[in-house]
Amino acid sequence: MTDWTGMRPNPSPIRQWWVLSVRVIAPSLRNGELLIAMSLSAVFTVSLYLPLKNLMAAFVHGSYAQYLIPVIALLAVYFSAMSAALRSSTDTVSGINRRFGSMPIAPMTPVAARMSGNLYRCATALATAILCGYLIGFRFYRSAEYTIGFCLLVMLIGFTLCFVGDLIGMVSKNPEAMTFILVLPAVILVMVSVGLQPADQFPGWLQPFVRNQPTSQFLYALRACAGDAGHSTAAVTTLNIAPALAWLAGMLVVAGPLYALAIWRRR
C-alpha cells in the first residue's frame, strides 16, 4: 500500500509568497500597468501645478510646488489602492482565490503576495512623484531622517489604503464598475482637503471637516516632514503626526477583523 501521507508536499510559505508576488509584479512590467502608475504621478503634477499655480498664489504662502507635492504623493497612493481593489476583485471573480483555498497554502499568503505587489506599485508612484516634484521646485528642507519619515509615512498610508482596497475588492462582484465608483470619492476627498488650498478658503461650515478628514491630517504630517524654504511650516511634533497615525491605526483596526471575516466566509 502506498503511503499517501508521505506524498504530502511540504511547501515553504516564504517561497509560496515569493512565487505569488512575482505573479503580481511580473505582468505589471509587461502590460503597461507600471508605466501607467508612473505616468499618473506625472499627469497629476502637471495638471494641478500648471492651472493652479497662478490662481492659488494669493492664498498659499511660499512655493506652490512645495505645497502641492505631498498631495500628489497621496493621490498616487490612492490610485494604487484603487488598482489594489481591482486586482483583488479580479482574483475573486476569476476564481483563483477559491483555487488557492483548495491548495496547501496558508490563507494569508495570497493576501501578503498581493500586498507586496501593491507596495511595489506605491513605491514606484512615490518615487515618480518626488522626481516630478524636484523638476518643478519641490525640496526636502529638513534632515535625512525626516525625508525617510516622509517616505515611510507615504508607504504606511499606501499599505493601509491598499489593504482596505484589497478588502473592498474581495467583497465586490464587479471589478470594472467598482474602480469608477472609487475614483471620484477619492478625488473629491482630496479636493475638499488642505491639499490644494488652505482650510480658511473653504466656507466656514465646511472648515471643521476639511481640517479633520484623514487626507488633511496626512498632509499636515507630510508637510511637516518635508519642511519649506522659509521654515514657515509647523515643526514635526506629536501634534502633527499623531492624528495621521491614529487614522491609519483606526482604519487597520476596522479593516482587519472585516478581512478575517471575509476570508472566513469564503471558505
Next chain:
Amino acid sequence: MKSATHDDALQGRLPLYDDTSSGLDGRQRSETSPQLLVRQSWLQTRRLLIRWRHDAQTVILALVLPSMLLVAVNLVFGKPVSTVSGTSALYGSVPMAALMGAIFGSTAAGVNLMREREQGLLTRLWVLPIHRASGLLSRLTAEAVRIVATAVVVMCTGFVLGFRFKQGIAAAAAWVAVPAIFGVAFALLVTTTALYLANTVLAEATGMVVSLLFFFCTGFVPLAQYPSWIQPVVEHQPMSYAVEAMRGLAFGGPVVTPIVGTLLWSAGIVAVCTAPMVIRYRKASMR
C-alpha cells in the same frame, strides 16, 4: 397567425419578431430594411437602459457622482475662479460636470461592451437575423439617453447652487444637446478603444486622458491662468469648446464659434473612429 406561430414553435423554430408572416422565406422583411433597423435598435437600446437602471453602480455613476463632482469643484475653486474671472464660476463648472458625467458613463459602457464580448452575447446576436448596424447604433442611442439624463440632473444641482439660464428656453434645450453630441462622439472613441485594448489598461488609460481634458479646460480655470505656452492647447481642446458653447448658451457670449468647434471635433472623432470600430465590432461578433 397564431397557429403558424404554434407550428413554428413545435418545429423548434421560434418567431423572432411578432409582425412577420410565417417562416424564413422570401416574403419576410429583409433584415437590412431601415424600418427593422429603427425597431431593433430601439429594442436593444431599451435592453441597455433597463440593464443600467437595474445596476446600482451605473445609476450612481450616471446620476450621483457628476453632481458630487460639481459640488466639490464649486466648493474648492468656486471662490478663487469667480474672483479672478469676474463672473460666477458655475457657468464653467456646471457644463464641465455634465461633460465629465458623459465621459465617465461612456467609459463604463466600454467596459460593459467588453464583458458582453467575453460572455458571447455579441456572437449570439450576430447569428440572428438582426440588422447588422443595430448593435452599435443602439449602444450610441443608449449613451445619448443616459447623457441627457446626467446633464439634466447636473443642471438641477447647478440651479440649487445658483446657476441660471439667462438666454431663454431654446438656449437651455441646446445646452442639454451639447453634452449629448460631445458625449456620443466620445463614446464612439471609447468603444473603438475598448474593442482594440486590453481590459485593465483601458480604464486607467482613459482615466488619464479624461483627467488631462478636465484639468486643461477653460471650464476648470479661466484661460488666462494657464502658462502662455499651453494656452493654445487649452483653448482648442474639445472639452473647452463644449464648455464655452454651454457657457454662451446659459450665460451669454460667443456661441457660434465654440459650437462649430464642438461639431468639428465630434465630426473628426466620428470620421476617424467609425471604420475601425465597425471592422473590429464585426470581428468581435464573429469570434
